Amino acid sequence: MADLVKLDLKKQLKHLYLPSAKEVVAVDVPEMQFAMIDGQIEPGTMPGDSPAFTSAIGALYGISYTLKFVSKLRPVDPIDYTVMTLEGLWTTLGGGIDYAETDQWLWTLMMMQPDHITREMFDEARVQLRKKRLKEGVDIGSLDQLRLERFAEGLCVQCMHIGPYIDEPRTLERMESFATAHDYVYRGRHHEIYLGDPRTAKPENLKTVLRHAVEPVK
DSSP states (O other): OOOOEEEOHHHHTHHHHSOOSSOOEEEEEOOEEEEEEEEEOOTTOOGGGOHHHHHHHHHHHHHHHHHHHHHHHOSSSOEEEOOOOEEEEEEETTSSOOTTOGGGEEEEEEEEEOTTOOHHHHHHHHHHHHHHHHHHTOOOGGGGGOEEEEEOOEEEEEEEEESOGGGHHHHHHHHHHHHHHTTEEEEEEEEEEEOSOTTTSOGGGOEEEEEEEEEEOO
């Protein structure tokens, strides 16, 4: 059995996944690999009440931990690593984010995967996870919607938001002011990285990295 290599992605990418809440910063986000799944919030529901949203989260955590074990147990070049946190890209049918129009929210939920994870490993992990969940009598619908894809965000502004999700607009205003002051304009989708678990953490203690891709004003 080959020696096990340990990879601490959270430590390597600390500047991207644990920024300060005191200031907005500009960062260059490199191309990375993600397990992804797309969806839309059902009419009349919030993300926390959405069956599709909840199912997608379960599928992403399931595939991510299965991939970790596939990587750790492979006979050649075994690698153990930290499973990364849940992330979300948000927009609406008309573009942008309107917090008053929840029925139009479109999302892409995703979790970063190390570069050594191949499509073959991803497909194998999904087969394993599907068998396990079928045996347990768990719904597997979201598993078929998962994909492995590279995502390049490039220049972004970001800041840590501490507190309930409903209070995010105050942090987003700081980000927009920073972007304007530095002659940036927004592009792409609103990006959230969920460091806190809303099921167990008090709302005032939740930590969410807020990020948005930008480009210089032409």
